[in-house]
Amino acid sequence: MGIIKKMKSKFKKKRARIGIYGPPNAGKTTLANRIIRDWTGDAMGSVSHVPHETRRARRREGVTINANGSSVTLDVIDTPGLATKIDFHDFMALGMNEEDSKRRAKEATEGVIEAVKWLDDLDGVILVMDATEDPYTQVNVTVIGNMEARRLPLLIVANKIDLPDSSPARIHGAFPQHPLVSVSALEGQNIDLLYKEIADHFG
Amino acid sequence: MLMKGIQMDLISEDKLEGMTSMEKVRLILDEVKSGKILVLEKGLTPSEQNKLIELTMVEITPDNFSGIEIESYPVKHGSSFMGKLLGKTTVKTRLTVIGPADQLKTIKKDRDMISALVSTH
Numbered sequence: 568m569g570i571i572k573k574m575k576s577k578f579k580k581k582r583a584r585i586g587i588y589g590p591p592n593a594g595k596t597t598l599a600n601r602i603i604r605d606w607t608g609d610a611m612g613s614v615s616h617v618p619h620e621t622r623r624a625r626r627r628e629g630v631t632i633n634a635n636g637s638s639v640t641l642d643v644i645d646t647p648g649l650a651t652k653i654d655f656h657d658f659m660a661l662g663m664n665e666e667d668s669k670r671r672a673k674e675a676t677e678g679v680i681e682a683v684k685w686l687d688d689l690d691g692v693i694l695v696m697d698a699t700e701d702p703y704t705q706v707n708v709t710v711i712g713n714m715e716a717r718r719l720p721l722l723i724v725a726n727k728i729d730l731p732d733s734s735p736a737r738i739h740g741a742f743p744q745h746p747l748v749s750v751s752a753l754e755g756q757n758i759d760l761l762y763k764e765i766a767d768h769f770g
Numbered sequence: 771m772l773m774k775g776i777q778m779d780l781i782s783e784d785k786l787e788g789m790t791s792m793e794k795v796r797l798i799l800d801e802v803k804s805g806k807i808l809v810l811e812k813g814l815t816p817s818e819q820n821k822l823i824e825l826t827m828v829e830i831t832p833d834n835f836s837g838i839e840i841e842s843y844p845v846k847h848g849s850s851f852m853g854k855l856l857g858k859t860t861v862k863t864r865l866t867v868i869g870p871a872d873q874l875k876t877i878k879k880d881r882d883m884i885s886a887l888v889s890t891h
């Protein structure tokens with residue numbers, strides 16, 4: 568490699584920091600795991616049907632994605648699910664004992680605060696929604712409003728399209744001004760399309 | 771006769787405009803924690819929404835307060851005539867309903883209508 572080229576690659580513009588956001592249980596970590604596994608071979612974090620599984624933000628640096636003949640290198644941050652309410656009884660209803668439920672609720676509140684704080688340090692957001700759920704929520708409105716106010720790129724992922732009652736169209740109807748990809752993070756449908764959109768919007 | 775029920779406060783845009791972000795967030799949380807439903811004529815800015823979420827999380831306790839239910843419409847990208855001339859798009863926040871999570875439940879929502887259920891415990 569020539570010296571100029573070497574310098575260029577060394578001092579190339581800084582990597583984009585992309586946060587994966589959304590309500591609890593939307594499939595953020597499942598998606599992050601898939602992205603990280605596809606491009607680095609590692610994993611990101613644990614997944615559960617119990618909400619607020621992720622209670623600390625996690626950053627994976629230097630994930631290079633090749634799509635569309637272009638290549639982008641990202642720092643990927645998997646964030647705790649955002650919520651305006653957390654009730655420990657909900658965890659008990661899923662079979663957790665009272666002590667664990669209360670601890671999980673406490674950690675979850677801290678995780679939400681951490682996720683909100685991370686919004687200040689990002690270059691873009693992947694907003695993951697469960698396409699079987701109502702998209703008109705305060706969490707979605709808040710994340711989108713933050714990105715719009717900062718004029719930062721946002722990509723909506725309508726997840727869980729493997730489920731029969733999923734409706735990406737409803738999500739598009741709610742937020743028509745933003746690009747959207749419909750995927751199944753679990754089964755892998757349309758993941759190539761997601762990489763293409765990532766390369767387009769965060770490159 | 772003493773009437774039992776849930777108090778609902780409608781806060782005007784004028785009043786909201788005279789308040790700082792922290793005052794708004796404090797007012798909302800104090801009122802909601804005392805069991806009231808609030809209707810704001812004008813919504814919160816994204817950074818005020820962040821503050822509200824953060825402070826709500828700080829105040830959640832296992833036995834007294836499990837958080838808030840808050841509903842507003844997706845922002846409207848109103849570009850006023852003047853805005854268009856100046857090349858600005860204004861992000862307009864709209865009517866917002868806020869209440870205790872255990873008493874206010876959204877039934878249905880779309881771009882232009884919010885339908886909610888208020889319970890008396």
Ligand SMILES: Nc1nc2c(ncn2[C@@H]2O[C@H](COP(=O)(O)OP(=O)(O)OP(=O)(O)O)[C@@H](O)[C@H]2O)c(=O)[nH]1
Nearest residue numbers: 591592593594595596597615619620621648752753
């Ligand atoms: N059917 C289906 N289930 C999915 C899909 N993606 C995730 N899930 C499931 O949804 C549940 C939540 O997944 P997570 O990846 O932990 O969700 P999260 O958004 O990280 O949740 P928190 O960390 O709690 O905020 C798990 O049971 C996943 O297996 C999908 O594409 N299809």
Ligand SMILES: [Mg+2]
Nearest residue numbers: 595596620621
């Ligand atoms: Mg997670």
